Every structure is written in C-alpha cells, then in structure tokens.
Amino acid sequence: MSSVQPTSIDPEMTADEAERELSPVAAFSPEERAAVYRAIYERRDVRNEFLDTVVPQDVLRRILDAAHHAPSVGLMQPWNFIVVRDSAKRVAVHAAFERAAAAEEQIMPADRRAHYRSLKLQGILRAPLNICVTCDRSRRGATGLGRTQQPDTDLLSTACAVQNLWLAARAEGIGMGWVSILRDADLREILNIPPEIAIVAYLCAGYVDQSYLRPELEVRRWATRLPLDELLFEDDWGRKPDTP
C-alpha cells in the first residue's frame, strides 16, 4: 500500500474550462536557450571533485523541486528522495560499494580489471550530500494511465526526476554522481527501504569548482561517446536518413 495517497479531484471539468488554462508559449531567448544547452552539455557525472561547502537548505530544496517537476506516467510522481546525512549510514553504503565493485571487477574481462580498479566510481564519503531516489510502484494503484502496456514507465519517470535533479544541480554549481555499483539488498537494509519500494538511484552531490568537459570515463579511456549519426534511423529500424 502506497504511503502517499492521491488527492481527490473533481472529475467534472469541461474541455472549455481546461482550455482557459492554456497560456502562450514561445521559444526561449537566445541567452536562455544557451543556458539550457549549457546545463545539458556541461552536466557531468562527478565522483571526486566535491568541495566541503555545505549545500544550503534552500538550494537543496530548489533542486529537489526541479526533480519533482519531472514528467511522470499518468502524473504518478512515484518518487521519494531520501537525503542521507548520517555518517554511519554513508560509511555503510561505502562499504557496500566496495563489496559490489570487487564483485564487478571479477566479471570484467581479465585485461580490463586493472583499468576498472583504477577508476574512481563514487563519491559517497567525499560528497557533502547523498540522495537515494526511490519509486513507489503502487502510488496510484497496481496499474494506471500509461502503465497497462508499459509497466516500467514508473521507473522511467523516476529516472526523468533524476535527470532534472542533475541538470538543476549543474545550474547551481553542484556536481552530482550516480552510483549503481551497489547491491539493492544492501541499500534497502541500510536505509530501511520497504520491499515494495524500488530503488532507482543513489546519488552523491556537492559544490564543485572544477569539472571535466567530457565524460570522465572518456578522459580515462574506458569508453567514448558514439557518433549521433550512427544512432539515427528514419522510418524503419536500421534505415539511415537521407539527410541527417
């Protein structure tokens, strides 16, 4: 049973009433547009460059509210945000990361293990803020608008919230890193997350004064960004557009 119940809504609204709520829309000004694209291109997964500076409560609230304005299937808003401040819990999460990373290293091809080990893949203890983002899969009932054929859209909605959080954080000068090298059961136990709640993301965040211009995994020669044109099809799977 979901802990957050939907508010009751009068379903009698007419189409006219809805249309009265429409307001004009235009493209952003060039400067506004540049700021949006800057946030997108300069957002990085940050693991190591966190400063000790405390993130003020109003700034934290702003970026969490940006996350809360993400799109969600059927306006389900299935997310919760657990801000993890307790140092004992963070030490426990870090230990869980160490165990999970050791296990992941073992399943890497032998010639990549040393490279894997050399990568910094989390900032759990270094970042002043840790945030766990969860998905309450029954918040609006077992099924709901948009989830009948695609039940995982609640998880996808929660990932949209994470992306909003990440972009808003970048705009505030806050770096953020996503740590998925964690066993679900470990996080669940440390943060007392009930079995019916899905864990979507464990994030480390804090102010930064330097950052990479391209993905750190690219800088450290683990992987490279694929060319967009290789990923772009038209009309049929695998069919390249005549003009990109």
Ligand SMILES: Cc1cc2nc3c(=O)[nH]c(=O)nc-3n(C[C@H](O)[C@H](O)[C@H](O)COP(=O)(O)O)c2cc1C
């Ligand atoms: C779902 C998800 C899980 C991720 N898990 C980790 C992780 O466990 N450790 C890590 O260092 N980076 C993790 N990342 C960050 C990616 O490595 C990073 O986004 C990618 O290399 C591109 O770099 P950029 O985000 O700086 O553009 C994760 C990203 C996503 C979207």
